Amino acid sequence: MARLFIAEKPSLGRAIAAGLPKPHKNHKGYIETAQGDVVTWCIGHLLEQVEPDAYDSRYKKWDLADLPIVPEKWQLRPRQAAAAQLAVVKKLIKQFDQLVHAGDPDREGQLLVDEVIDYAKVSANKKANIKRLLISDLNLSAVKKALAQLQDNKAYMPLSVSALARSRADWLYGMNLSRAYTLLGKQAGYQGVLSVGRVQTPVLGLVVRRDQAIDSFVPHPFFQLDAIIAHPEGEIRARWQPSEACAKWQDEQGRVLSRPLAENVAQRIAGQTATVTEAERQQRKQAAPLPYNLSALQIDASKRFGFSAQKALDVCQQLYERHKLITYPRSDCRYLPKGHFAEANKILGAIKQGCETLSQACEGADAKRKGKAWNDSKVGAHHAIIPTAKVAPTSLSADEAKIYQLIARQYVMQFYPAAEYAEGKLIFDIAGGCFIAKGKVLTLAGWRALLPTNNTADSDTAPLPLMEKGDQGRCERGEIKDCMTEPPAAFTESTLLQAMTGIGRYVQNKALKEILRETDGLGTEATRAGIIELLVKRGLLTRQGKTLHASASGKGLIAALPDSATYPDMTADWERQLQDMADRQCAYHPFMQELTAQVTGLIETVKTSPPPASLSDLPAAPTKSFARKGRRTSGYRKRTAKAKPAANTKSTATSARATKARRKAAK
Numbered sequence: 001m002a003r004l005f006i007a008e009k010p011s012l013g014r015a016i017a018a019g020l021p022k023p024h025k026n027h028k029g030y031i032e033t034a035q036g037d038v039v040t041w042c043i044g045h046l047l048e049q050v051e052p053d054a055y056d057s058r059y060k061k062w063d064l065a066d067l068p069i070v071p072e073k074w075q076l077r078p079r080q081a082a083a084a085q086l087a088v089v090k091k092l093i094k095q096f097d098q099l100v101h102a103g104d105p106d107r108e109g110q111l112l113v114d115e116v117i118d119y120a121k122v123s124a125n126k127k128a129n130i131k132r133l134l135i136s137d138l139n140l141s142a143v144k145k146a147l148a149q150l151q152d153n154k155a156y157m158p159l160s161v162s163a164l165a166r167s168r169a170d171w172l173y174g175m176n177l178s179r180a181y182t183l184l185g186k187q188a189g190y191q192g193v194l195s196v197g198r199v200q201t202p203v204l205g206l207v208v209r210r211d212q213a214i215d216s217f218v219p220h221p222f223f224q225l226d227a228i229i230a231h232p233e234g235e236i237r238a239r240w241q242p243s244e245a246c247a248k249w250q251d252e253q254g255r256v257l258s259r260p261l262a263e264n265v266a267q268r269i270a271g272q273t274a275t276v277t278e279a280e281r282q283q284r285k286q287a288a289p290l291p292y293n294l295s296a297l298q299i300d301a302s303k304r305f306g307f308s309a310q311k312a313l314d315v316c317q318q319l320y321e322r323h324k325l326i327t328y329p330r331s332d333c334r335y336l337p338k339g340h341f342a343e344a345n346k347i348l349g350a351i352k353q354g355c356e357t358l359s360q361a362c363e364g365a366d367a368k369r370k371g372k373a374w375n376d377s378k379v380g381a382h383h384a385i386i387p388t389a390k391v392a393p394t395s396l397s398a399d400e401a402k403i404y405q406l407i408a409r410q411y412v413m414q415f416y417p418a419a420e421y422a423e424g425k426l427i428f429d430i431a432g433g434c435f436i437a438k439g440k441v442l443t444l445a446g447w448r449a450l451l452p453t454n455n456t457a458d459s460d461t462a463p464l465p466l467m468e469k470g471d472q473g474r475c476e477r478g479e480i481k482d483c484m485t486e487p488p489a490a491f492t493e494s495t496l497l498q499a500m501t502g503i504g505r506y507v508q509n510k511a512l513k514e515i516l517r518e519t520d521g522l523g524t525e526a527t528r529a530g531i532i533e534l535l536v537k538r539g540l541l542t543r544q545g546k547t548l549h550a551s552a553s554g555k556g557l558i559a560a561l562p563d564s565a566t567y568p569d570m571t572a573d574w575e576r577q578l579q580d581m582a583d584r585q586c587a588y589h590p591f592m593q594e595l596t597a598q599v600t601g602l603i604e605t606v607k608t609s610p611p612p613a614s615l616s617d618l619p620a621a622p623t624k625s626f627a628r629k630g631r632r633t634s635g636y637r638k639r640t641a642k643a644k645p646a647a648n649t650k651s652t653a654t655s656a657r658a659t660k661a662r663r664k665a666a667k
Contacts, residue, residue, distance in 0.1 A: 002036035004096035005133065006089060006113050008103040011328070012135065013041035016102060019143040029088035038092060042103075046086040047076040047115050049171050064183050068176045068603045070596055074168060076119060086116070093120045101153045102133040106381040107582060110156050111163035132156055136379050137337040138327070162582040169574065169595050173198055176599050177565065180606045181557060187611050190618040194557050195538055198571055199523045200531050201558075204540055205566035206499055206506060207491050208550040208558040217487035222255035223262040224481040227435045229274045229428065229473045233465040236473065238274070238428050238435035240265060259480070266478025269430045276471045278427040285418040288447035290334035290373050291384035291410050294525040295501045297329075297403075302494035304452075305402055306546060309493055309529035315403045316385070323400070324390050326407055331382035332525040335375045344415065346389035351408045354392030358408055361450050365415035373414050386411045409450055416447035424464035430475050439464035490547040493532070500528050509569045522568055552618060559614030562602065 007013035013031065017024055021034040030040035052059035052069050054077070059066060078086050093099065099117065103109035117127065130153040135146045177196035185194045225240040242249075242256060249258040256262055292300070294313065301312040316329035344367045352362035373384065387408045396404065420443045428435045441463045442448070467473075489495070499506065503522040523531050532548075535541040540554035550558070558566050580586030 001098045002038070002096060003098045003100050003131075004092050005037065005039040005100045005102050006093075006116065007039060007041040008109050008112055009043065010041050012102065012104075012138070013039045015135070015138040015140075015143050016133070016147070018140055019147050029085050030092060038096070039102075040089050040092050041085075042089065042112055042116060043082045043085050045112055045115075046079055046082045046089065047119055048079045049167065050075045050077050052175065062179050062183060064180065064607060067180055067607075068172075068596075068599050069179075070172065070599075076115060086119075089116055090120045093117065093122060097126060098129065098131070099126070100131045100133050100150065101156075102135065104381040105134040105136055107159045107163035107166070107578075109381060110159035111167070114153075114157075114160040115164075128154070130154075136381055137339060137383060139337075139339055139343070142337060142339050158582050158584050161588050162578045165581060165588050165591055166574070166578055168592065170198055172592075172595060173599055176603060180603055181560065181615075184560065184606060184611045185557075185615050185618060188615040188618060190553070190615065192539060192553065194553070194615075195534075195540075196557075196561065196565060198574065199527070200535060201561065201565050202503075202506075202522060202568040202571060203496070203500060203531055204535055204550065204554050205558050207496070207541060207548055208555050208566075210488060210491055211550050211555070214487045214490060219485050219487070220251075220257065221259075222251065222257055222483050222485060223259050224483060225256070225262045225265055226479045226481070227269055227274065227428065227430055228476045228479060229430075229437075230476050231465050231467075231473050234462075235476070236426070236437050236464065237462070238426070238430075238437035240478075241434040241436055243434070255483075255485070259482075262478075262480050265433060266480055269433060269435075269475045270477050272431045272475050274428040274430045274435070274473045274475045276426055276467050276469055276473075277429050278425070279467055279469050279471075280423075280425040281466075282423050283443070284421045284423050286421065286446075286448075287418045288371060288373075288413040288416060289410065291336065291386050291414065292407060293331050293334045293384060294329060295332075295497055295528060296334065297385060297406065298529065299494040299497050300406055301403060302492065302497070304406070305399075307399075307403075307493075308533070309497055310533045311399070312403065313529045315399050319400055319404055319407075323393070323396070325388055325392055325404055327384075327386055327388060328382050329385055330526040331385055333378070333380050333382055334373070334384045335378040336373050336383050336386065337379050338374045338376050340383065340386075341370055341374050343389060347387055347411065348415070350389045350391045351387055351412060354390075355405055355408050357405060358412060358450075361409070361412050364449075365412050366417075367415055369415045369417070371414050413447040413450055416450065417444065419446040419448040420444035422463070426464055426467055428473075437464060490549060492546050492548065496532065496548055497528060500531075503568050503571075507567065507569050507572055509572070522571060556612075556614040556618050560612035562605075565602075 005013070005016050007016055017031040017033060017039040020037055020039070023034055025032040030038050032038050054075060055069070055071050059069060093116075099122070101110075101113045101117070103111075103113040117130070131150040132153040132155070133146055133150055135143055137143075174195070174197040178193065181194040181196055182192075185192070227238045227240065229236040229238060240262075242254070246256070246261065249261045250256055290296075294316070297316070298307075298309045298312045301307040302309070307315075313329065316326065319326045320329050348362045348365055348367055352359050385407055387404070392401075392404055422441045422443050424439045426437045428437070438461065440461050491499070500523055501521040522528075532541070535554070536543060536548075539551055540557065542549050542551050564570055577586050577591050581588060581591065
């Protein structure tokens with residue numbers, strides 16, 4: 001029986017076709033193989049959530065009295081940019097009795113194809129026989145192996161239900177709260193969209209609270225005391241460790257706040273015997289960092305080149321789609337399938353030929369070295385971002401060359417030995433006080449030889465002389481350093497991305513911290529850049545040089561919202577329930593009912609409370625257009641709209657602008 005394979009994206013569709021018998025016939029939107037099997041594909045989501053006015057025309061006008069908007073029967077519509085491909089897929093679905101679901105092996109990938117099958121009104125009998133193809137590696141051998149191991153699609157329906165719940169929950173929460181607070185802002189004279197979303201609002205909250213901490217910071221002096229100990233091989237500098245008796249002269253971080261105290265200790269130790277009470281020496285190995293996922297690449301691109309997260313993603317898309325020089329860029333994984341190891345020589349050869357700056361590094365690489373990066377058990381829907389075996393052309397733009405070299409260097413590092421350090425620690429007793437000296441010296445560069453010469457991370461400290469427990473020296477003097485506490489650093493693009501990926505430490509509820517540690521953090525690899533850009537283009541965040549700060553509008557919105565909307569705790573709770581849903585431990589309807597009740601309660605609070613004072617003095621709204629990029633996770637169109645609401649107006653044109661603006665508000 002001929003089969004119809006429905007892939008998530010064209011690149012996956014072509015990889016599947018390559019594993020099927022030839023010759024092939026290429027058609028518009030699908031590939032026909034020799035045995036009659038056909039491979040077609042989606043282009044991300046072919047369908048999207050409808051806007052509120054599709055449920056009731058009165059929702060074209062933003063009115064607080066109409067909230068909350070809770071669809072009784074959820075609807076999808078063809079995404080405008082994908083309508084032609086949807087028509088191709090629907091036509092093919094009707095022609096084949098055997099369907100093979102070939103979405104990515106994750107929640108979103110499962111839903112993406114399932115929703116098209118449902119939209120095509122496939123019969124129950126036909127739906128019961130759908131097979132599932134799971135591919136996380138586009139290498140031909142891996143694709144052929146997967147084609148020989150088709151499974152029942154029914155087994156993966158909980159993933160689809162979980163993704164559907166997240167999509168609808170994002171719509172329900174973002175659509176209602178954004179309208180509510182935009183209307184409150186309008187009452188206070190603000191004419192822009194105050195968007196609220198499960199992910200974007202906690203991100204904004206991070207920046208607002210960091211800015212507040214900086215603004216309210218009051219510096220105070222503190223003092224560090226080092227004992228300078230004479231030794232034939234050179235002076236040893238050991239830092240004083242105050243005892244509990246000194247606690248009242250220290251702050252919460254243990255810093256000494258009293259200079260007279262430090263001066264008194266310095267006087268006591270001068271000329272005294274320094275006796276070693278503990279001596280530690282060890283050789284430490286540091287393995288090469290894993291290949292990049294998107295967030296790690298964006299963070300490094302920001303640090304090295306000052307690229308925004310969106311710019312790094314855009315350049316990656318060019319390298320992937322246009323030049324075919326790197327693998328799938330929106331990956332959240334930093335590991336590689338073991339099957340990829342066989343490609344090492346080809347990829348290293350391509351890097352050597354196409355990237356002059358890494359030519360010598362490729363010469364020194366050991367293609368037989370197989371490190372921890374190759375681990376099938378840790379490869380999910382996609383593997384790490386690495387170069388392909390294609391040689392980079394000389395026509396790459398400067399930005400493309402920079403990103404390609406970052407990715408290529410990280411890959412070449414996998415074939416170098418670990419860096420090795422000699423580390424030492426000496427603890428001295430001087431006049432009854434405890435002093436600690438540490439030293440670290442790089443003894444074998446290994447993969448670190450590939451780092452830029454200006455890289456200072458993990459740099460050496462002065463080596464310690466060889467001393468044993470009981471050995472003695474003479475403390476020549478005590479040196480006091482006057483220091484001043486510094487405020488927390490403002491967020492940059494890279495540190496905000498790091499915060500989003502490690503969001504667990506910002507969760508208030510301790511029981512929920514572990515959930516976000518175990519997940520991918522706040523947002524996904526595909527959406528984080530778009531979230532930051534959306535907040536900037538909405539005028540809620542501003543860029544000031546390399547730093548990101550909350551605008552007056554952003555601060556006012558966070559102050560107006562309840563804490564539950566501005567901290568990532570709710571996201572952690574959602575993620576816990578959605579994962580339980582995927583594991584068949586939680587049902588869809590209780591989750592949605594609880595969320596609906598939560599949204600209803602928030603809307604009622606808005607209706608019955610006066611406009612928050614924080615919204616009464618907002619600046620004029622931004623007028624820039626905005627667009628959100630990346631695979632849909634909350635059901636909104638990828639199109640540009642004016643950030644201007646149409647609350648409490650009868651103008652159809654103005655209402656339409658508000659509706660368009662609101663399409664990006666969730667997430």
